[in-house]
Amino acid sequence: MGRIEDTYKARDVEEIVDIYLYRPWGYALAVLAHRLRMTPNQVTLIGMAVGVLAGHFFYYQDLRLNLLGIFLWMLGQALDGADGQLARMADMRSRLGRMLDGISDNAKFTSLYLHLGLRLVAEAGTGWVFLIAAVAGITHSYQSTLADFYRNAYLFFVVNPQKAELEKSSALRREYARLRWSKHFFEKLLMRAYITYTTRQERWCGHSIALQRRARERFGTHFPDWLRRQYRALNKPLLKYYNALTTNTRMIVLYAAVLLGNLYVFFAFEILVLNTILLLLVFRWQKRADRQLAGALEQETPVATPA
Incomplete structure (x- = not known):
């Protein structure tokens, strides 16, 4: 499958959090997805669903549910990296994948800001x-x-x-x-x-x-x-x-x-x-x-x- 470094875009543009957390986690998920014969776009859609769900758990004024939201968001981020890592390791890059990745990000953050806004409304009245x-x-x-x-x-x-x-x-x-x-x-x-x-x-x-x-x-x-x-x-x-x-x-x-x-x-x-x-x-x-x-x-x- 190659080295994890081969799935980076470039070391210079990678963040420390990505290098030591999300890229290793994403690489493991990409390897698993490759063995399951999944496409990068399928991984993107799963990551989008996880991220949208994570946004919902930030609505509640309950630390346990918020922690669940944090975990799901981090999993969604790992999947967001895994789709690109899978695309690079399997040479399956495409414009459709890039467009879908953008839609995924928009959906996740729309869910996040929507639920955070509703939480503010509930708190402020x-x-x-x-x-x-x-x-x-x-x-x-x-x-x-x-x-x-x-x-x-x-x-x-x-x-x-x-x-x-x-x-x-x-x-x-x-x-x-x-x-x-x-x-x-x-x-x-x-x-x-x-x-x-x-x-x-x-x-x-x-x-x-x-x-x-x-x-x-x-x-x-x-x-x-x-x-x-x-x-x-x-x-x-x-x-x-x-x-x-x-x-x-x-x-x-x-x-x-x-x-x-x-x-x-x-x-x-x-x-x-x-x-x-x-x-x-x-x-x-x-x-x-x-x-x-x-x-x-x-x-x-x-x-x-x-x-």
């Missing part, structure tokens, strides 16, 4: 507090969209362009137009959501997309070592912030908030801290890194690396 959960859920959607794009951009420049899951909305729209609802209903439905997701990335990540285009025009897919080194030097320090915008960090804060019996700690972190990181990345740190690399591409000379 007013429906207005549900807006807190709604705002957190909406901004989380943008946070994860940006994090996914730039982690894939890192794979594109530093690791291997073929490993990066980056697509153009224009190409997706052409393919979408060729699909027929009568014959490809499920795929067309997923494609519609995927186009929306990709369009959002293009709207927010224009500097990086232009950088990718110039790099391809100049070097094809065989980037010189200096470009890989410089991209890594400028962007690897940012990966910890993108990782914070995904799942593990926010869930650790949620677990702490549940144990403390105060969900407002979690929502304050979601809305204030993570959105501040998002804005700094989009309008300052990432833009500065992309501009430096764009200038280096024009000159075809390395930029100065940070101290």
Whole structure:
């Protein structure tokens, strides 16, 4: 079956929690699924069901049920990793799998924020507090969209362009137009959501997309070592912030908030801290890194690396 490291996207983009918890657990589940002749998409659907169920148990003001929810969420996360690990170990990667993975994440977090919001309403006795959960859920959607794009951009420049899951909305729209609802209903439905997701990335990540285009025009897919080194030097320090915008960090804060019996700690972190990181990345740190690399591409000379 190969080594567990072979199922990583790349070591640089893996979080510590994933490396030491979810990847080993997911690898064991992927090996089991492979022996049972399951497909990655089947694993994704099971993980989605487990995650949606987990969200329900965060509604209750009962620590035992909350702990069950935490366990189920962690199992769902392991399955979420296992589908990709299975796809890589069995060479079964597909766009359909990527689209389904996105739908799975949306379903799990919709369940989570819905039940957390309903719990706030039950605790506060007013429906207005549900807006807190709604705002957190909406901004989380943008946070994860940006994090996914730039982690894939890192794979594109530093690791291997073929490993990066980056697509153009224009190409997706052409393919979408060729699909027929009568014959490809499920795929067309997923494609519609995927186009929306990709369009959002293009709207927010224009500097990086232009950088990718110039790099391809100049070097094809065989980037010189200096470009890989410089991209890594400028962007690897940012990966910890993108990782914070995904799942593990926010869930650790949620677990702490549940144990403390105060969900407002979690929502304050979601809305204030993570959105501040998002804005700094989009309008300052990432833009500065992309501009430096764009200038280096024009000159075809390395930029100065940070101290």
